[in-house]
Amino acid sequence: MTISTASPTPADFAHVRDWVFDLDNTLYPHHINLFSQIDRNMTAFVADLLQLAPDEARMVQKRYYHEHGTTLAGLMLHHGVDPVDFLAKAHAIDYSWLTPDVDLGEAIKALPGRKFIFTNGTVQHAQDAARALGILDHFDDIFDIVAADYQPKPASQTYDAFAALHRIAAREAVMFEDLPRNLLAPKALGMKTVLLVPQVSDGTVLEQWERVDGSEDQSHIDYVTDDLKGFLRNILSAV
Numbered sequence: 547m548t549i550s551t552a553s554p555t556p557a558d559f560a561h562v563r564d565w566v567f568d569l570d571n572t573l574y575p576h577h578i579n580l581f582s583q584i585d586r587n588m589t590a591f592v593a594d595l596l597q598l599a600p601d602e603a604r605m606v607q608k609r610y611y612h613e614h615g616t617t618l619a620g621l622m623l624h625h626g627v628d629p630v631d632f633l634a635k636a637h638a639i640d641y642s643w644l645t646p647d648v649d650l651g652e653a654i655k656a657l658p659g660r661k662f663i664f665t666n667g668t669v670q671h672a673q674d675a676a677r678a679l680g681i682l683d684h685f686d687d688i689f690d691i692v693a694a695d696y697q698p699k700p701a702s703q704t705y706d707a708f709a710a711l712h713r714i715a716a717r718e719a720v721m722f723e724d725l726p727r728n729l730l731a732p733k734a735l736g737m738k739t740v741l742l743v744p745q746v747s748d749g750t751v752l753e754q755w756e757r758v759d760g761s762e763d764q765s766h767i768d769y770v771t772d773d774l775k776g777f778l779r780n781i782l783s784a785v
């Protein structure tokens with residue numbers, strides 16, 4: 547176990563030139579739960595497509611998610627669904643749940659090097675969410691599910707495609723993610739990995755994280771934090 551919930555040290559991030567961020571539940575906190583709106587839209591899409599009751603549609607939706615990485619991948623494979631149509635309907639949500647995060651914007655802006663959003667959603671969704679957070683202008687590019695040819699994280703070829711497109715040297719890059727499995731491929735490539743976990747008011751970060759994922763091997767995760775802004779500020783004081 548190389549997990550550290552302590553503050554990063556200068557040497558750990560001094561070499562980093564590319565900063566890669568997942569979007570949902572990473573650049574905004576888990577408790578905002580924007581994804582619940584997307585989740586409901588996907589259930590409605592499946593119910594409409596397959597003429598199912600909502601609870602039946604939800605079972606199909608979740609089965610495809612677990613078997614294919616995303617609900618969309620299963621819908622494309624088994625039902626020939628048009629991904630553009632699905633993604634537009636899934637992301638028809640209210641972004642006013644997100645409000646400008648000035649401190650996060652300042653921290654991201656101050657990071658030395660390029661910054662990317664790498665999401666299983668769409669560019670439009672990432673732009674809308676990042677704009678609502680007031681951080682969009684600080685990113686060099688967004689790599690989305692379309693750029694990934696609809697092969698979602700954690701598929702390793704998608705990380706390869708992302709790294710090749712932007713000529714990212716993995717050993718000079720770090721990835722921030724809220725899903726442990728999505729950090730396997732970046733770690734294998736040589737990137738530093740930071741897991742975002744939900745904030746809890748009572749316990750420590752590690753306790754919460756162990757409750758969530760205690761049964762999985764976590765050796766591919768270098769850091770765990772429930773405070774992205776604080777984590778970045780610590781790095782900035784180091785670079």
Ligand SMILES: [Mg+2]
Pocket residue numbers: 568569570571572723724725
């Ligand atoms: Mg996420």
